[in-house]
Amino acid sequence: MFTPPPTERSRIIADRVERFVRDVVCPYESDARVGSHGPADDLVVELRAKARTAGLMTPHILADGSHLSQLETAAVLKRSGLSPLGPVALNTMAPDEGNMFLLAKVATDQQKARFLAPLVRGDVRSAFFMTEPAEDGGAGSDPSMLQTKAQRDGRDWVINGRKKFITGAEGASVGILMARTGEGERAHATMFLVDLPHPSIRTERVLDTMDSSMPGGHALVRIENLRVPPEQVLGEVDEGFRYAQVRLSPARLSHCMRWFGTVARADEIARAYATTRSAFGKLLVDHEGVGFMLADNLIDLQQAALMIDWCASVLDAGSAATTESSMAKVAVSEALFRVADRCVQILGGDGVSRDTIVEQAFRELRAFRIYDGPTEVHKWSLAKKIKRDALHVNRAG
Structure with a gap:
């Protein structure tokens, strides 16, 4: 389900992150300290202590302070999102991840020492x-x-x-x-x-x-x-709007990376259910209505993964990727929500319970269609660009 990491170092980090999230973080999903306003601070501290012990705190920022490329970051953050608690444990969660990126780009050395360094260490939020x-x-x-x-x-x-x-x-x-x-x-x-x-x-x-x-x-x-x-x-002074764009394009793409992992796991749960549960004389997956939903999930997830990697490569080429990140945010948030919705439907009653993360994946992805710019705002922005480009072509002609 995950596209291959682009480099050997990103493959190693991504594989370690996945093992850590599945083996260490996922068992915490039923912890009573996970509340309606997110995981409690003492749970965050506990999870981050385990990530630190595993040598995986803030895995997309290397020991020398350098940052993985966006394409490499995508490989790592997708895996961190396999549990909703994964980004919290690994310090890849919003808004910290986007704030660290902005501070690294804009802050003075003194500001980095005071504000950025504790964030990278995972000591503060x-x-x-x-x-x-x-x-x-x-x-x-x-x-x-x-x-x-x-x-x-x-x-x-x-x-x-x-x-x-x-x-x-x-x-x-x-x-x-x-x-x-x-x-x-x-x-x-x-x-x-x-x-x-x-x-x-x-x-x-x-x-x-x-x-x-x-x-x-x-x-x-x-x-x-x-x-x-x-x-x-x-x-x-007076450059806040420009700095917001420095932060927002990579940050909205990072959201796509993390939620991809969560929805990929929801799909795993739905697949396992449909290929072991029988009804009306055969496995659920053999019922066309269910099998086709899983096929649609496969298509949407593959398209979302490719869209994330494409936008990451544009950022790596030095572009602000304002247009590309809008396209990716719309395409990925809408596709992942469709997948999460189908997973709820496939699991039936279990899909609306909190016995698995499927119900939470559905809620989180519904919110993501609004956070970091609603779908309609991004489409409006893209439509304005289409108009500008057309007017430019017409004038040039």
């Missing part, structure tokens, strides 16, 4: 504060709608606003916060690094969402008179 409440007219899929404002006060910046759906804010130690800087036509965004918890960042509530794989859940937070010194500006 992080949060990315961008999305805002719709009721405030704030930013969702359109970051230009940012309402949170940062204003200069002497050397420092003072930030006020509200953020919503902030994954992992509860329990995080590192925050990357986007705020509007400037007004009117001069409005820009800037990213700030924040130590958490912070008295000026208050959780109003942790939202009850259908997904439950990410530690800390998704919070609604209020930011009141948060004072940030200039040395905690991430990158350049």
Whole structure:
């Protein structure tokens, strides 16, 4: 089911990751510490201790600090996702994985030592504060709608606003916060690094969402008179939107990688059930309705794997891959959701219970069709590009 790792080093790491997830992590899936807002912090610490002992903490970042290529990362992160707890244990989970990538690209040496190094070690978690409440007219899929404002006060910046759906804010130690800087036509965004918890960042509530794989859940937070010194500006002032693109394309592809692993395992469970369970005088797989669903799963999974690897190769070639990552996010999230849905159907009553991860895979993939940009927003973006390209061709002709 998994496409071959592109290099020998990625094959070795991916195989070790798969053995660790299947043998060590999967038995924790029924642990009482896995709650509706994700695994509890003490469970995260326990799992990461086992990953550290196995020499697999943050496996896509090598001992010298270098990062596997995106194509190599795909081979590893797909395997890490074989359990919903796998990315948590191995430190490949969102938002930490995307935040580490951004910090490695943009942060100063001092910022890397203070904020990035503990993340890479798996000692702490992080949060990315961008999305805002719709009721405030704030930013969702359109970051230009940012309402949170940062204003200069002497050397420092003072930030006020509200953020919503902030994954992992509860329990995080590192925050990357986007705020509007400037007004009117001069409005820009800037990213700030924040130590958490912070008295000026208050959780109003942790939202009850259908997904439950990410530690800390998704919070609604209020930011009141948060004072940030200039040395905690991430990158350049007013360049926040550009840095968001640096982060978002690889991050949405990493989501595809991880959830591919989870759904591939759900398909394994459905296959095992259909090839051992009999009804109406024959194995379920011999009933055309079931056998065809498994065949469709095979097709969708293969197409999703190839789409992930194609987009990864575009990123490795040096492209921002904005268009390609939108295409991959739509194609993969929709395909994997179809697979998860079929797995629920094949298992019948067991598919809607929590005796296996199939039910959770269905919930997580339904949420993923919205997270990191809904399908419709990405299609709209692609349609705009089609129009721009056509107008350019017409003018050139």
